Amino acid sequence: MSVSAYLSAIRLKVIEVSRPSRRDRRRLQGKNDVLDAEQAARLVLSGQATAIPKSTDGAVEMRRIIKVARDTAVKAQTQVLVSLKAMLVTADTDLRALLEPLSTPQLVAACAQLEVDQLDTPAAAMRYALIAMANRWLQLLQEIEAHTQHLTTLxxxxxxxxxxxxxxxxxxxxEMLITFGDNSNPCAFRSSIC
Structure with missing residues (x-):
C-alpha cells in the first residue's frame, strides 16, 4: 500500500503536489529533499496545490488494470508478427513466394496450417517456428478480444x-476515465465532448 493510500485509508486529507520544475531546482542548489518538502508545504498552505491523488481501489482502477493487460497483449502480438515476417525473409523460395503476398490474417492462418513431420532440416525448423509464432499470434488475439470485451463493458x-x-x-x-480518476464524477466532462 502506498503512503498516499494509507493516509487516505485512515481518513487524513492528502494533497498531491507536482515535483518542482528542473529549472527551479538547478537555480536553487539542485536536488534537495528538504527544500522540495518545504516548497510542497508552501504550495499546499497557499492553496496553489489542490490535487487529490487518484484512488487505486475504485472502478477506474479496474479499467486501468485491464487496459494494461490489453495493451501488453497488443504489444506482444505486434512483436510476434514482426518476428514472423522477419523470419519469413530467410525461408526457402517456394514457401516465401506462397506466404509473402498474403495479408496479415491470411498469413497467420496459412502459417498455422503448415505441417512438419520431423525437425531434420532448416526448412522443417522454419515451418515449425512459423507454426509456433502463428499460434502465439492467434492466442494473443483471443486474449486481446477478451480484454476488449471486459473493458468495453466496464x-x-x-x-x-x-x-x-x-x-x-x-x-x-x-483512457479518458483512467486519466480523470475515481475522485470525481467521471462523466462531469462529458458535456464538453458530447
Whole structure:
C-alpha cells in the first residue's frame, strides 16, 4: 500500500503536489529533499496545490488494470508478427513466394496450417517456428478480444454517453476515465465532448 493510500485509508486529507520544475531546482542548489518538502508545504498552505491523488481501489482502477493487460497483449502480438515476417525473409523460395503476398490474417492462418513431420532440416525448423509464432499470434488475439470485451463493458457502465459520442470508442473512453480518476464524477466532462 502506498503512503498516499494509507493516509487516505485512515481518513487524513492528502494533497498531491507536482515535483518542482528542473529549472527551479538547478537555480536553487539542485536536488534537495528538504527544500522540495518545504516548497510542497508552501504550495499546499497557499492553496496553489489542490490535487487529490487518484484512488487505486475504485472502478477506474479496474479499467486501468485491464487496459494494461490489453495493451501488453497488443504489444506482444505486434512483436510476434514482426518476428514472423522477419523470419519469413530467410525461408526457402517456394514457401516465401506462397506466404509473402498474403495479408496479415491470411498469413497467420496459412502459417498455422503448415505441417512438419520431423525437425531434420532448416526448412522443417522454419515451418515449425512459423507454426509456433502463428499460434502465439492467434492466442494473443483471443486474449486481446477478451480484454476488449471486459473493458468495453466496464467503460459503458461508467460512461455510456461518452462511449457513444462521435469518434470516441471504448478504448479512448477508458483512457479518458483512467486519466480523470475515481475522485470525481467521471462523466462531469462529458458535456464538453458530447
Amino acid at each position: 467503460t459503458r457502465e461508467a460512461a455510456s454517453e461518452l462511449v457513444q459520442a462521435y469518434g470516441i470508442g471504448p478504448d479512448t473512453a477508458a
